[in-house]
Amino acid sequence: MTMSEGDLAVAQLKFVRQTTLEQQPPPAALTGALGWLRENLVSTPFNVVLTILIGLFLFWLVPGIVNFLLIDAVWTGADRDACREIVQNRPIGACWPFAWERLAYFTYGSYPIPQRWRVDIFFAMLAIGVVWILSLKAPRRDLAAYYCFIVLPICSFILLSGFEAIGLPHVDTVLWGGVLVTIVVSAVGIVVSLPIGILLALGRKSDMPTVKLFSVLFIEFVRGVPLVTVLFMASVMLPLFVPEQYSPDKLLRALIGIAMFASAYMAEVVRAGLQAIPKGQFEGAMAVGLGYWQMMRLIVLPQALKITIPNIVNTYIGLFKDTTLVFIVGIFDLLHTIEVSRLDPKWATPVTSTTGYAVAGLFYLVFCYAMSRYARATEARLAKSERR
Amino acid sequence: MxxxxxxxxxxxxxxxxxxxxxxxxxxxxxxxxxxxxxxxxxxxxxxxxxxxxNIASGFGFWDNTAGFDISQSLIPYTNQSTYGRAFWVGLLNTLLVAGIGIVFATIIGFVVGIARLSKNWLVNRAASGYVETIRNIPLLLQLLFWYNAVLKALPDLRDSVKIPGGAFLNNRGLFMPEPIAQTGFGFVLIAIAAGIVGSIGYYIWAKRRQDKTGQQAPVFLVSLGLIVGVPLAVFFAAGLPLTFSYPEAGRFNIRGGIEVVPEFAALLFGLSIYTAAFIAEVVRAGIRAVSHGQTEAAYSLGLRPQPTLRLIVVPQAMRVIIPPLTSQYLNLTKNSTLAVAIGYPDLVQIFTGTVLNQTGQAVEVVAITMAVYLTISLTTSLFMNIYNSRIALVER
The missing domain is CATH 1.20.5 (Single alpha-helices involved in coiled-coils or other helix-helix interfaces)
Structure with missing residues (x-):
């Protein structure tokens, strides 16, 4: 028998290493700070160009922002002269005394000064509610939902609007403003949109043709038009639809518009969650004899809502940003108070507008960023529980 | 019993x-x-x-004289025109800003979305910073910032910034030379059209040949020559049949040229930059949805990174990207209604603003406005559904 080709190759080998070599340290240029730089910033000629371009852009942008907000900023002063380049003879950044003087207006609007403690209590109650319902270690979290969705709305209404019988004078909503209105509008949107959204989502999946039809019509109609037109509809058409003496006040009209809009979007989010529940869960619930509402309340919704939490929070972020649109129908939310203040002749300087917008920008950035971190953390936590 | x-x-x-x-x-x-x-x-x-x-009802007001001026109009309009005419002016302005905004938002969004996946640390971080910041600040605030703090803070008419080429920039807008076609410019247009048709034909021929023989043809260079080179030659041969009407700075205003009003520019900036942040997220998610095995398989077949991206990753990513991308386009169109806050004459500003105030016919005016947006939304979703059912993954 002839030797196969492989055997021939082995026979021709002169040397086979018997021991494993010592491991060498990686080349110095590939590890440590230098290696990181090479790998991440200058790996190809194209990357070098990109790094330089972006670097130059950031080198222009970041110092500009820092200079404006901190280094060139004016920290003390009584009126516009403190923030004018011609008077101060130096480059001027943000005019913080303006923001500081107007801080109370940004927070409460024109809410009567002796009554502002009521708003403070409202903020505190809201903060307690938010921490209670969101933090996982809080005691009695089952009560938190009742607190947030029932106790808090009633108490806030009595507190903010007033109740003569217990000695709280009535404060007209025309006087409400600033952060207070921004928070009230978003809180109402958040509290109202979830239950109505769930009902609409169930309606859309219902077997009853008329229920399904009305749900679909409402959802598609509201989602198909811009929020501005919904707000216009609420503010100019709604008063026509009710008898004159019951005409709702301006804030309430805007709230109705926002609530309708948010509910339609929430309905689609919840529907996506419902669709992700396997059919076996519905069938199992029916097999053990649960009725429709029991099935939804005990089996389906707990699972559907759990997986939609990140999307619900994302919808809330959108809603929180969209509340700025009430500005267009004349409600004094935070942005509107800033628009009014920046035109005040007492503080009229070239930097006043930008300072005002910076305040509003930071406010929204902090709140929205916090919410999106929460959504992401929840997503990660839920993903962990799904892993096997 | x-x-x-x-x-x-x-x-x-x-x-x-x-x-x-x-x-x-x-x-x-x-x-x-x-x-x-x-x-x-x-x-x-x-x-x-x-x-x-004492408010009339019905749509009789449509043919009444409007009596107000509009700062930007694509069709002839004076304050003697009818409300109906004003409606078309507003609708065209909305479509103009939405159309251009969609182009810009797509370009910025795709660049930023791909940058977020870059291995270059600086590029990647800068793109994330952009997305996180822009997404978390309300659009209305951004529009007001662009309009009041940036564009309105530009120098006034007398100190206009002169841009080389005869353009002016000041707080009343950007004034650019307006190209005016002279006799003979038609030949250039014909040459461009012929170039486009020619390149398509060449592309089809080149593809057939490659399918048959495997030989590649320089499609890009030939198309460039046909679409740009030939018309340019015709342009010179016809004796430069194009003149410019330059804007001239007068004492109180600027005459001639094309004017870009600051309201339009602010709305365009705001909408493009805001929507681009969302598009970037859509693009990133779409590309990441293509499993890594696809790229590895392409490499093991011997494809180089560029063709891998073009032939394997992008076609599969597009299937995931296009539906949410369309909804972002719709959002941009709907968000263009925020024009009302900075006074750009879009449909809502003209119709739900001025016309509603003048006629008081809230029901009709709001209904017409909503019907327009509803039509745009529903038509787009209809086409989207058709497209979706065509490209949906066919499972075994």
Whole structure:
């Protein structure tokens, strides 16, 4: 028998290493700070160009922002002269005394000064509610939902609007403003949109043709038009639809518009969650004899809502940003108070507008960023529980 | 006593109101009754209130004289035109800003979305910073910032910034030379059209040849020559048949040229930059949705990174990207209604603003405005659904 080709190759080998070599340290240029730089910033000629371009852009942008907000900023002063380049003879950044003087207006609007403690209590109650319902270690979290969705709305209404019988004078909503209105509008949107959204989502999946039809019509109609037109509809058409003496006040009209809009979007989010529940869960619930509402309340919704939490929070972020649109129908939310203040002749300087917008920008950035971190953390936590 | 289970036992007595069918019909009748009552109540109140306020109803106002001016108009319009004309001006302005905004937002969004996946640390971080910041600040605030803090803070007319080429930039807008076609420019247009047709033909021929023989053809260079080179030659041969009308700075205003009003620029910046942040997220998610195995398989077949991206990754990513991308386009169009806050004459500003104030016919005006946006949205979703069902992954 002839030797196969492989055997021939082995026979021709002169040397086979018997021991494993010592491991060498990686080349110095590939590890440590230098290696990181090479790998991440200058790996190809194209990357070098990109790094330089972006670097130059950031080198222009970041110092500009820092200079404006901190280094060139004016920290003390009584009126516009403190923030004018011609008077101060130096480059001027943000005019913080303006923001500081107007801080109370940004927070409460024109809410009567002796009554502002009521708003403070409202903020505190809201903060307690938010921490209670969101933090996982809080005691009695089952009560938190009742607190947030029932106790808090009633108490806030009595507190903010007033109740003569217990000695709280009535404060007209025309006087409400600033952060207070921004928070009230978003809180109402958040509290109202979830239950109505769930009902609409169930309606859309219902077997009853008329229920399904009305749900679909409402959802598609509201989602198909811009929020501005919904707000216009609420503010100019709604008063026509009710008898004159019951005409709702301006804030309430805007709230109705926002609530309708948010509910339609929430309905689609919840529907996506419902669709992700396997059919076996519905069938199992029916097999053990649960009725429709029991099935939804005990089996389906707990699972559907759990997986939609990140999307619900994302919808809330959108809603929180969209509340700025009430500005267009004349409600004094935070942005509107800033628009009014920046035109005040007492503080009229070239930097006043930008300072005002910076305040509003930071406010929204902090709140929205916090919410999106929460959504992401929840997503990660839920993903962990799904892993096997 | 035994029970005969086979037959004859009377069925368990269920009261008729417990039949699911009966219940379902009862619920539906009740729902219809409630809605009919609400609609009837609202309508009768509306008729009452309108009569009391002495406001006409119907669409008769459509042909009345508008009597107000509009700062930007794509079709001839004066304050003697009708409300109907004003409607078309507003609609075209909305479509203009939305159309250009969509182009810019797509370009910025794709660049930033791909940058977020870059291995270059600086590029990657800068793109994330952009997305996180822009997404978390309300669009209205950004628009007000661009308009009031940036564009309105530009120098005034007398200190206009002169841009080389005869353009001016000041707080009233950007004034650019307007190209005016002279006789003979038609030949250039014909050459461009012929170039486009020619390149398509060449592309088809090149692809057929490559399918048959494997030989590649320089499609890009030839198309460039046909679409740009030939018309350019015609342009010179026809004796430069194009003149410019330059804007001239007068004492109080600027005459001639093309004017880009600051309201338009602010709205365009704001919408493009804001929507681009969302598009970037859509693009990133779409590319990441293509499993890594696809790229590895392409490499193992011997494809280089560029063709891998073009032939393997992008076609699969597009399937994931396009539906949410369309909804971002719709969002941009709907968000263009924020024009009303900075005074750009879009549909809402003209119609729900000025026309509503002048006529008082809230129901008709709001209904027309909503109908326009609803039509745009529903048509887009219809096409989207058709497209989706065509490209949907065909499972085994």
């Amino acid at each position: 035994s029970i005969d289970l086979r037959a004859g036992s009377p069925p368990a007595r269920v009261p008729f109101y417990n039949y699911p069918k009966v219940r379902s019909i009862a619920y539906q009748v009740a729902l219809c009754a409630v809605i009919a009552f609400l609609v009837w109540g609202a309508a009768s109140n509306a008729i009452d209130n309108l009569q009391k306020a």
